[in-house]
Amino acid sequence: MGSPIRTEKKTIFDIPPPQKIKVTEYDLDVYRCSNCGMYVKSKHRDCPQERDMGIYLLNYIKMLKYNLLGVIKKVQEFLSVNNDIDLSVKGINDALLRVGDICKSEYMNIRKMTWTPLICTIF
Numbered sequence: 001m002g003s004p005i006r007t008e009k010k011t012i013f014d015i016p017p018p019q020k021i022k023v024t025e026y027d028l029d030v031y032r033c034s035n036c037g038m039y040v041k042s043k044h045r046d047c048p049q050e051r052d053m054g055i056y057l058l059n060y061i062k063m064l065k066y067n068l069l070g071v072i073k074k075v076q077e078f079l080s081v082n083n084d085i086d087l088s089v090k091g092i093n094d095a096l097l098r099v100g101d102i103c104k105s106e107y108m109n110i111r112k113m114t115w116t117p118l119i120c121t122i123f
């Protein structure tokens with residue numbers, strides 16, 4: 001056919017399939033201090049130091065709770081049907097409490113802020 005006469009663009013709108021759960025296992029070395037006998041566990045920057053849910057899953061659950069109007073049973077069903085994640089209502093509630101704990105200090109800082117109203121001067 002030879003060289004094309006021209007190139008035409010075609011834009012398609014689509015949505016990727018829902019993400020499935022990704023499980024990562026970290027190897028965290030544990031050391032024992034030869035002086036005091038205290039145990040020290042190594043850290044990994046992507047591994048949460050508390051519990052077993054990653055930051056993206058915590059954030060996802062929080063956003064789902066907001067978008068599904070706060071009904072935890074709907075969050076549970078959505079996670080199961082769309083993402084193959086089966087969590088108990090307590091597990092989801094614990095995740096939400098954890099996000100609340102993480103954000104508490106920033107929330108308190110925001111509450112302390114004084115706001116200066118913007119005055120719109122468009123004529």
Ligand SMILES: [Zn+2]
Nearest residue numbers: 033035036037
């Ligand atoms: Zn020591």
